[in-house]
Amino acid sequence: MNKRILVTGGAGFLGSNLCGRLLEQDHKIVCMDNFSTGSWRNIAPFLDNPNFSLLKHDVTEPTLLDIDQIYNLACPASPVHYQADPIATLKTSVLGALNVLEMAKLRNIRVLQASTSEVYGDPDIHPQPENYWGNVNPIGPRACYDEGKRSAETLFFDYQRQFALPIKVIRIFNTYGPQMQLADGRVVSNFIVQALTGQNITIYGDGMQTRSFCYVDDLVSGMVAMMNSGADVVGPINLGNPEEFTMRELADIVVEMTNSRSRIIHQPLPIDDPRQRRPDISRARQSLDWNPNVALRDGLVRTIAYFEDMLAEQTRAAS
Numbered sequence: 087m088n089k090r091i092l093v094t095g096g097a098g099f100l101g102s103n104l105c106g107r108l109l110e111q112d113h114k115i116v117c118m119d120n121f122s123t124g125s126w127r128n129i130a131p132f133l134d135n136p137n138f139s140l141l142k143h144d145v146t147e148p149t150l151l152d153i154d155q156i157y158n159l160a161c162p163a164s165p166v167h168y169q170a171d172p173i174a175t176l177k178t179s180v181l182g183a184l185n186v187l188e189m190a191k192l193r194n195i196r197v198l199q200a201s202t203s204e205v206y207g208d209p210d211i212h213p214q215p216e217n218y219w220g221n222v223n224p225i226g227p228r229a230c231y232d233e234g235k236r237s238a239e240t241l242f243f244d245y246q247r248q249f250a251l252p253i254k255v256i257r258i259f260n261t262y263g264p265q266m267q268l269a270d271g272r273v274v275s276n277f278i279v280q281a282l283t284g285q286n287i288t289i290y291g292d293g294m295q296t297r298s299f300c301y302v303d304d305l306v307s308g309m310v311a312m313m314n315s316g317a318d319v320v321g322p323i324n325l326g327n328p329e330e331f332t333m334r335e336l337a338d339i340v341v342e343m344t345n346s347r348s349r350i351i352h353q354p355l356p357i358d359d360p361r362q363r364r365p366d367i368s369r370a371r372q373s374l375d376w377n378p379n380v381a382l383r384d385g386l387v388r389t390i391a392y393f394e395d396m397l398a399e400q401t402r403a404a405s
């Protein structure tokens with residue numbers, strides 16, 4: 087059945103990919119965004135679609151809409167952006183969660199929280215299962231995001247316990263793909279843009295830290311499967327691709343795939359940068375029958391093509 091669905095953060099990287107998928111399924115979408123890290127370009131293809139409406143609104147301000155489901159994605163996700171105004175980041179996570187939960191309670195509808203692998207901090211357990219409570223520095227520069235997302239999870243589970251609200255919580259591991267901003271600041275977009283423009287490729291630290299990279303289409307399939315799963319599937323559920331790479335390996339792959347002449351250089355490792363990350367996705371496999379299908383090199387082919395287009399557009403606009 088077609089639904090009226092609110093996507094907060096719908097002009098961002100994941101949000102715009104999610105809006106696209108839900109529109110393909112003939113749902114009516116309300117995209118709420120304050121455009122702090124999102125872009126008009128991401129939603130431009132939807133603006134003529136009568137099933138798409140845009141609400142320029144800050145999720146920290148309460149609102150009530152006539153909707154059937156909520157995906158709560160509003161929050162900057164790149165360390166550079168979430169650390170630029172840490173207080174705003176914490177408010178977005180906590181007040182944003184509170185506001186969507188209140189709306190869901192008044193409407194008695196499902197609400198899905200886009201949580202993160204950052205709730206595991208710099209993990210002592212590897213790979214990370216959902217019952218691991220994490221190793222987070224509560225007062226460091228990443229805390230505005232990590233603790234904000236942890237508090238948001240707390241609110242979600244308290245609304246479930248206190249009001250029997252139908253919540254869904256996913257913990258997203260590093261995801262990449264088209265619709266990321268050129269200046270997003272995360273590693274995949276940085277390396278690709280640097281490689282395509284002949285700039286130095288900046289590895290932070292020795293590059294032996296690891297991450298597991300999920301292609302956006304796989305992630306969106308997991309999100310939608312979670313939202314539409316049985317009432318007993320509440321989460322938290324890890325969503326990510328368990329293939330694990332060091333940042334050195336990633337840099338080498340990107341250089342090779344772009345035939346780049348960029349030099350790899352090293353810059354200081356940011357404070358509290360997690361040493362390793364890899365999701366245990368047994369729960370997602372069992373509960374959602376979900377598995378990521380796109381291997382890193384296949385996802386990078388599509389992402390490199392996207393950034394080539396973005397850079398060509400930029401050059402055309404400048405000339």
Ligand code: NAD
Nearest residue numbers: 095097098099100120121122123124144145161163258261
């Ligand atoms: P993004 O920065 O591209 O998108 C975030 C969107 O939220 C942007 O459009 C931004 O303008 C909007 N936004 C920010 N603050 C807002 C506010 N106060 N009110 C309204 N809109 C606001 O990031 P993304 O990668 O698309 O991440 C989306 C969500 O997924 C975030 O909640 C993030 O924490 C979560 N997540 C993403 C990843 C990933 O690898 N991409 C990993 C873990 C979790």
Ligand code: UDP
Nearest residue numbers: 165271272273274276288289290295333359
């Ligand atoms: N990183 C890097 N060079 C960059 C950007 C990031 O080496 O230009 C590293 C960063 O220090 C981290 C990893 O890549 O170890 C992933 O960083 P990202 O910002 O993508 O996400 P995180 O998982 O840290 O939130």
